[in-house]
Structure formats: C-alpha cells, structure tokens
Amino acid sequence: MIPPRYHLTFDQDWAPDWAVDDLIELLDRQGLTGTFFVTHGSPVLDRLRRSGRFELGIHPNFLPGSSHGNTPAEVVGSLMSLVPEAVGARAHYLVQGTPTLQAYAARGLLYDAASLRDDVAGLEPFVSWTGVVDLPIWFEDDVALQRGRPPGPHLLTSAPAGLRVFNFHPVLVALDACDLQGYAGLKANLASRGVRLTDATPTDFAPFVQRGGVGSFLRTLTTFLEERPHLRGTFLAEEARSARG
Numbered sequence: 443m444i445p446p447r448y449h450l451t452f453d454q455d456w457a458p459d460w461a462v463d464d465l466i467e468l469l470d471r472q473g474l475t476g477t478f479f480v481t482h483g484s485p486v487l488d489r490l491r492r493s494g495r496f497e498l499g500i501h502p503n504f505l506p507g508s509s510h511g512n513t514p515a516e517v518v519g520s521l522m523s524l525v526p527e528a529v530g531a532r533a534h535y536l537v538q539g540t541p542t543l544q545a546y547a548a549r550g551l552l553y554d555a556a557s558l559r560d561d562v563a564g565l566e567p568f569v570s571w572t573g574v575v576d577l578p579i580w581f582e583d584d585v586a587l588q589r590g591r592p593p594g595p596h597l598l599t600s601a602p603a604g605l606r607v608f609n610f611h612p613v614l615v616a617l618d619a620c621d622l623q624g625y626a627g628l629k630a631n632l633a634s635r636g637v638r639l640t641d642a643t644p645t646d647f648a649p650f651v652q653r654g655g656v657g658s659f660l661r662t663l664t665t666f667l668e669e670r671p672h673l674r675g676t677f678l679a680e681e682a683r684s685a686r687g
C-alpha cells in the first residue's frame with residue numbers, strides 16, 4: 443500500500459519572532475522539515491534560512507487595506523522582495539482565484555497551498571491551467587478549532603494514502619489553543635495597550651495560554667513523524683515539480 447505523505451506547514455501571520463524560534467527548535471530537535479509562509483520581514487527569516495529545515499513561501503494578504511499592496515501583482519511583488527527565494531504561496535484567509543494564480547505564475551511560483559480540503563482522503567496535487575500547482579490542505583489549526591473538532595489521534599494514521607498538508611499558526615501553537623477564545627482575548631488585550639502582535643512577549647501571552655491544544659498536538663505529530671520517516675513527504679516544491687512532470 444502507498445503510504446500517505448505528511449507535510450508540516452506554517453503561516454507566519456505576524457507572529458512574534460520568539461514563537462517562530464520555538465518552531466525552528468522543535469523541527470530541529472525532531473529532525474523534520476517544513477514550509478513557512480511569510481507575512482512580514484523580521485530577523486527570524488534569516489534564522490529560518492540558516493536552519494536548513496524550512497522551504498520558504500509567501501503568505502500574501504489580498505484583502506482591502508492590506509499592508510502588502512493594492513493589486514495582486516503589487517501584493518505578491520512586495521512579499522517576493524522580502525523572500526526572493528520563495529517557491530510557493532498560500533494567501534491569508536486562504537484567498538484564491540484567477541488573479542492570484544496569474545500573479546503567482548508571473549513570479550515563477552510553483553504552487554498555491556490554500557485549498558482547504560480538511561479530512562478528505564486521497565488528496566493529490568492538481569496542476570492548474572496557469573501551471574501553478576494546487577496543493578490542498580488536509581488539516582488547518584484555526585479551522586479545526588472553529589469547527590469544534592480539536593486535533594487528535596484520528597489525524598495520525600497511516601491509511602488511507604494521499605497528501606496530508608498540516609497548517610499551523612505559530613501564535614496558536616504558542617497559546618496551545620484549545621479554542622479561539624484565548625487568541626481573541628490576547629488580541630483584545632494587546633489592542634487595549636497599543637501593542638502589536640509582532641511585538642508581544644511571552645509574558646503578554648501567558649494569561650491566555652491553554653493546555654492540551656494545538657501546540658500539544660503539533661508536538662505529538664512531530665514525534666509521530668520522527669518515528670515514521672516513511673510517512674514524511676519531501677518539500678512542497680518537490681510535490682509541485684513531480685505533479686508538473
């Protein structure tokens with residue numbers, strides 16, 4: 443039987459650097475690799491590069507009022523100047539469409555990893571008409587919490603086969619979120635004091651940290667994968683390249 447292909451991915455989403463450093467340390471400790479989708483420039487990007495454990499992609503915000511720009515080309519261009527080596531994209535709020543695909547293709551990006559097909563068995567890459575490969579998500583932390591389906595052992599099985607792209611947010615991992623209330627509380631608290639999420643400290647996070655949530659699940663998942671190298675996929679770029687043939 444063909445085993446599934448697990449992939450770890452992360453959306454930066456303006457997380458403070460220390461929360462990303464925790465992820466670098468975790469993957470390093472377990473000898474794993476992942477893909478990191480970038481929203482903003484910060485010193486942690488060079489630490490991600492130096493770790494050799496992360497493929498970098500962009501996490502563009504196409505919504506009105508975006509700090510990344512006003513048109514798809516402008517938004518993608520501003521992030522590509524931060525991460526010139528980016529190989530793929532996943533838009534903030536999982537925005538997708540013809541203009542975004544065309545903007546990715548124009549910049550030579552190999553894949554778009556924003557289609558959420560949570561819990562669907564047998565997922566495979568799909569080569570869009572632009573040549574940009576659609577790599578679906580199998581698990582997304584905030585959506586699982588919103589649906590009241592906390593992550594658990596049911597996600598750690600070797601059958602059935604197919605792509606299993608996991609998407610985690612460093613902030614939800616740091617909060618070990620069991621629901622989205624802690625994150626909402628943190629954001630409200632930071633806003634009331636005029637502190638940006640990017641600048642928030644572990645002390646700011648502390649009152650909102652939960653137990654047995656997303657962070658605990660990520661640690662369980664990385665241990666599961668450390669012990670099962672045959673279930674680990676290569677980098678997403680390799681999935682896209684082999685799909686394109």
Ligand SMILES: [Zn+2]
Nearest residue numbers: 453455534535
């Ligand atoms: Zn996002």
